[in-house]
Amino acid sequence: MKKAFFIALKEVRDFLRDKGDLSFSLLLPVIIFALMYGAFGSSSQFNGTAYIVNEDPGGRYSELLIQRLSNYKAITIQQISPSEAERKLNRSDIQMVLVIPSGFSASLEAGQNARLIFQQRGNGGTEGQIIANLIRGEAEGIGQEIQVQSQVKTALATTGIDQSQIETTVQKFMDREESAPIVTVVENTIGDSPDPVNQFLPGIMTMFVLFSVNLTAQALVEERRRGTLERLIASRLNVNELFFGKFLAYTARGFVQTVILLLLAWAAFQLFTPLSFLECLVLALLFAAACSTLGLIIGSLVRTENQATWTAVFFTMLMVMLSGTFVAITKGTTLYTLSRFSINTYANEAFRTIISQGGNLGDVSLEMLIMAGVALAGLVVSRLLFRVSQGGK
Amino acid sequence: MTESFLTAMDLYKSFSENKAVNGVSFSIDKGEIFGLLGPNGAGKTTTIRILSTIIQPDRGEVNIAGYSLKKEADKVRGLIGICPQELTLYAEMSAFDNLVFFGRMAGLSSDKARGQALRNLELMGLADRAKKGRVDKFSGGMKRRVNLAIALMGQPQLLFLDEPTVGIDPQSRNNIYEIIEGLRDQGMTILYTTHYMEEADRLCKRIAIMDGGKIIALDTPHNLKKQSGDPEHITLEEVFLKLTGRSLRD
Numbered sequence: 001m002k003k004a005f006f007i008a009l010k011e012v013r014d015f016l017r018d019k020g021d022l023s024f025s026l027l028l029p030v031i032i033f034a035l036m037y038g039a040f041g042s043s044s045q046f047n048g049t050a051y052i053v054n055e056d057p058g059g060r061y062s063e064l065l066i067q068r069l070s071n072y073k074a075i076t077i078q079q080i081s082p083s084e085a086e087r088k089l090n091r092s093d094i095q096m097v098l099v100i101p102s103g104f105s106a107s108l109e110a111g112q113n114a115r116l117i118f119q120q121r122g123n124g125g126t127e128g129q130i131i132a133n134l135i136r137g138e139a140e141g142i143g144q145e146i147q148v149q150s151q152v153k154t155a156l157a158t159t160g161i162d163q164s165q166i167e168t169t170v171q172k173f174m175d176r177e178e179s180a181p182i183v184t185v186v187e188n189t190i191g192d193s194p195d196p197v198n199q200f201l202p203g204i205m206t207m208f209v210l211f212s213v214n215l216t217a218q219a220l221v222e223e224r225r226r227g228t229l230e231r232l233i234a235s236r237l238n239v240n241e242l243f244f245g246k247f248l249a250y251t252a253r254g255f256v257q258t259v260i261l262l263l264l265a266w267a268a269f270q271l272f273t274p275l276s277f278l279e280c281l282v283l284a285l286l287f288a289a290a291c292s293t294l295g296l297i298i299g300s301l302v303r304t305e306n307q308a309t310w311t312a313v314f315f316t317m318l319m320v321m322l323s324g325t326f327v328a329i330t331k332g333t334t335l336y337t338l339s340r341f342s343i344n345t346y347a348n349e350a351f352r353t354i355i356s357q358g359g360n361l362g363d364v365s366l367e368m369l370i371m372a373g374v375a376l377a378g379l380v381v382s383r384l385l386f387r388v389s390q391g392g393k
Numbered sequence: 394m395t396e397s398f399l400t401a402m403d404l405y406k407s408f409s410e411n412k413a414v415n416g417v418s419f420s421i422d423k424g425e426i427f428g429l430l431g432p433n434g435a436g437k438t439t440t441i442r443i444l445s446t447i448i449q450p451d452r453g454e455v456n457i458a459g460y461s462l463k464k465e466a467d468k469v470r471g472l473i474g475i476c477p478q479e480l481t482l483y484a485e486m487s488a489f490d491n492l493v494f495f496g497r498m499a500g501l502s503s504d505k506a507r508g509q510a511l512r513n514l515e516l517m518g519l520a521d522r523a524k525k526g527r528v529d530k531f532s533g534g535m536k537r538r539v540n541l542a543i544a545l546m547g548q549p550q551l552l553f554l555d556e557p558t559v560g561i562d563p564q565s566r567n568n569i570y571e572i573i574e575g576l577r578d579q580g581m582t583i584l585y586t587t588h589y590m591e592e593a594d595r596l597c598k599r600i601a602i603m604d605g606g607k608i609i610a611l612d613t614p615h616n617l618k619k620q621s622g623d624p625e626h627i628t629l630e631e632v633f634l635k636l637t638g639r640s641l642r643d
Binding site: 003006007010014017018226227228230231232233234235236237238388 | 442445446447448467470471473475477479480481482483484485486494495497498499500543547
């Protein structure tokens with residue numbers, strides 16, 4: 001195994017010798033972290049635009065609805081023409097439009113049913129769904145007001161009271177109810193919003209280590225391409241030593257990148273205690289080892305550097321998407337089931353448990369076991385798949 | 394009777410439908426430079442890859458210094474050095490670092506690897522450039538000499554030289570000839586492939602001409618020429634073309 005360490009040492013020296021590679025791999029985690037923090041770490045207050053096609057201009061209830069929607073500070077109202085709405089929807093510039101049909105107000109005034117129409121792409125997007133819910137709430141409110149007015153007028157029709165007086169009085173009661181509702185909702189705030197650093201740091205760390213999948217695969221393919229692989233094998237180096245050397249080198253590289261991010265997070269955000277930092281190092285080492293062996297599997301299967309890159313990119317993207325790194329995955333969904341096949345999921349969960357929830361290694365023993373298992377199985381599988389050359393050993 | 398250092402018996406190797414090596418047998422004496430000639434695709438490189446333990450034959454036996462290639466490949470690897478026709482170097486490393494690395498892979502200690510690396514580079518006339526700069530900044534001839542120097546790490550008893558002079562100037566080529574002759578004089582056994590007939594004529598004691606995965610002629614350069622005419626007036630290239638034909642190959 002001495003030769004394996006020598007191979008690992010050579011890889012590390014190559015890495016240190018290549019200033020471009022060195023600066024990219026060390027600075028990039030820092031830059032990406034800063035960008036992510038900037039992108040996701042700002043205020044999470046909702047702001048959206050309600051796109052409205054008003055085919056009932058000047059109508060009492062259409063104007064009332066628009067006026068009530070404009071009372072929401074988080075909503076910007078933008079009225080657009082039907083053709084513009086169609087064009088924007090087709091180009092996916094917007095995902096949802098409220099259409100107030102012609103005759104909307106007249107129907108309501110006549111005591112008839114009226115419709116509001118949502119035109120949307122797919123489910124209307126998150127913003128569209130939130131705005132649609134607010135519109136529904138306001139439309140139901142207006143509908144209830146009309147119902148109350150109508151029923152009171154009908155009930156008092158034989159009393160001889162003036163209709164406009166009934167209407168004014170009912171409106172007064174409804175305004176009073178709105179200003180002092182019977183049922184109130186209290187927002188009890190406990191602490192600040194979840195710290196985005198806690199939320200995103202694990203995902204960024206694991207995403208970065210995943211790059212070692214590609215690097216490890218490339219290392220094997222490059223060795224084959226330049227012919228040094230056959231030359232090494234014709235020496236007294238055996239394939240197991242070669243594999244172990246590459247594994248050590250790229251595990252170390254992924255580990256070092258993670259340590260940089262962890263140190264940065266510690267220095268900037270005081271996220272760790274000395275113990276939790278050490279626990280994260282253990283997780284980082286296991287995850288880097290698992291990723292390196294995935295790279296060895298790819299490197300054993302492919303023949304060209306392009307194949308290695310695209311195969312690694314495919315698996316990397318897949319694992320990031322399935323891991324809930326940036327989008328929460330709901331338990332019980334198909335995506336959740338699929339996420340169990342991504343090694344990132346376990347790494348993310350383990351890091352989150354230690355960084356955000358104050359857990360310890362005992363709490364993430366299953367995740368650690370899975371990562372160690374993947375590393376070990378990956379080494380064995382890649383070695384079984386590996387051939388120096390066609391017809392070779 | 395001369396002692397055979399390498400004996401290959403009835404070697405076969407196919408890749409899909411292509412019979413790259415099709416019943417090849419020959420032996421090389423200790424201290425002999427043995428030439429393996431043939432047009433492109435004749436099976437020379439596949440034969441060398443089999444003999445150097447990189448690929449296994451479908452059939453046949455190889456014995457090197459008394460060790461069976463099939464059963465004692467690790468011991469065989471300790472005896473051989475290989476200089477492939479491609480420049481198999483780590484471009485970003487210095488010549489010295491390349492040699493030390495391959496020396497360590499051949500099982501040398503750090504001190505021995507460094508000592509041998511310096512001696513080999515001196516032998517190749519590259520001592521002054523040993524640690525200066527990356528090898529990818531070297532000229533083609535210098536890279537070829539580094540490629541050969543690597544093959545000598547671990548002091549092999551049997552050297553496989555697969556077209557070691559391809560693509561270099563006459564001065565560098567002549568320098569390599571002298572180095573190879575020096576190695577032979579020290580008792581090293583060499584299997585040599587080339588497309589340059591004059592260098593095979595100059596260096597090789599015996600020559601096997603391969604075509605279509607088979608050895609179609611095997612003798613000394615003089616005898617091969619004699620079989621085709623007057624050895625004083627016929628060249629080895631003419632013999633080669635007579636035996637292998639003039640049609641283009643891969």
